[in-house]
Structures are given as structure tokens and as C-alpha cells.
Amino acid sequence: MLLLLALVAGLLAGLTRAWIRKRQYQTRTLKYLWLVTVGVLPQVAAFFIPGIRDLIPITLVKIFLFLSLMALLAFILVNLRQAGMWIIGTGLASNFWVILVNGGLMPISPETVQRIYPQAAQEFILPGMRLGWSKDIIVPEVNTRFIWLTDKFITPKLWDLQYAFSVGDVIIAIGIFWLLWSLGGPAQHT
């Protein structure tokens, strides 16, 4: 949700910027687009497709996530010269790092889970369990490394939905906003 908002806000801000300055909204040519598709596919299988995600053991989920983040990091590195891409890369690296040092999934504390899912059954939010089908694993704060980089922060309550997010997610959102905002600026040849 946070990242989708950044995308929409960046696009609107960039279009408005171009319109005010009477410029044409630009596009960017990104290299190696297949890295994104290849990078996201394992995550789609492991986190989103009912029937498939149920069959994947947690060890394989961690391997999928690792390979996926490596592919996305490679995509960012080959496109690093594009506006905002280094910011997105910093956010991704932050998420990747905290996932790696905490065993392969994004840690979230039981307290945070209770705040975003106050109605969840207690037996499904015990420490050590994966949080539903998400990338998160429930870990007490005392056992979490680099706690400030984890899904520790919570969005305001809107429409009965709340999300936990990390510093990395915020940085990625800023990078996406920046990239789309920059397309409304002076023409650049990349």
C-alpha cells in the first residue's frame, strides 16, 4: 500500500510538474527488464498464488526470497544511473540486509502483529511462525538483529487496515516517488 501510494503520488506530482512547466512528461529506458520479472516470479509463487504457496516449505521460501532480492538488486545496479534508482537500491539493500542477518525472512515482533491484527487468533501469531503468507516471520524484539530496520513501524489506521513497514520500505517509496517526479523535469538523455 505504502509503495503503491508512492507510485501514484510520484506519477501525479511528475505529471503536474511537467504540466506547470509546459514540458512533455518523459519516459526512461531501463535495461535488463527481465531481471525484474525473473526476480518477482519466485515471490509471486511463494507469497501470492493460493495452492502453490501452500506447497512451498519455509526453507524454499527463504531461498526464493534470497534469489529474488539478488535479481532485483542486480537490476538496480545495472540501472543505477537513472534518477532515484540509487535511493530504491538503498531501501532494497536495507530490507535485504535485515532479512539476511535474521535468517532469511523479515522479522516482525509479536507486539507489532497484535497491533495490525488485533482480531487474529493467538495460536497463529506465535514467535517463530511465519506471518500468514507474507515475507515476515514473528520474532521477539530481544532476539532480532538490527531491529530498527525491520517491519517495526505501523501506518495510521485507515479503512480498518493497518500495515507494518520498515525503514527500507520508506526509502524505496521515496526512490520511486523521486524517479517519477524527475520525469516531469528537464529532458535528460540516458
Place this chain on the structure above:
Amino acid sequence: MKQIATQLSLLAPRINARTIQLIVLIVTLSLLALGAGAPAGGGSGVPGVGG
């Protein structure tokens, strides 16, 4: 990306190649955000939680 845009604009000649290039960029960024970010919540898949 230019090749994808050109191919798609051949299929739908009324759509500007630049527009398609922009759509490809936005789809790419959406996928990148989906894969790179890790917000949790929204009731997805947690037993006892709807949505």
C-alpha cells in the same frame, strides 16, 4: 524496453509508443516495489483475519 514498446505499438497503432514505454516503466516499478518492499498487513493470509 524500446523494443517492447515498439512491438506493442504495432499491435495497437493508435497508442503512442511513448505512452506504452511509460506504461512498461510503471509496470516495472510496480513489480520492483512488490518484490523489493516488505510491508506486512492488510489481512492477507493470517488465519482469523479477513480481507
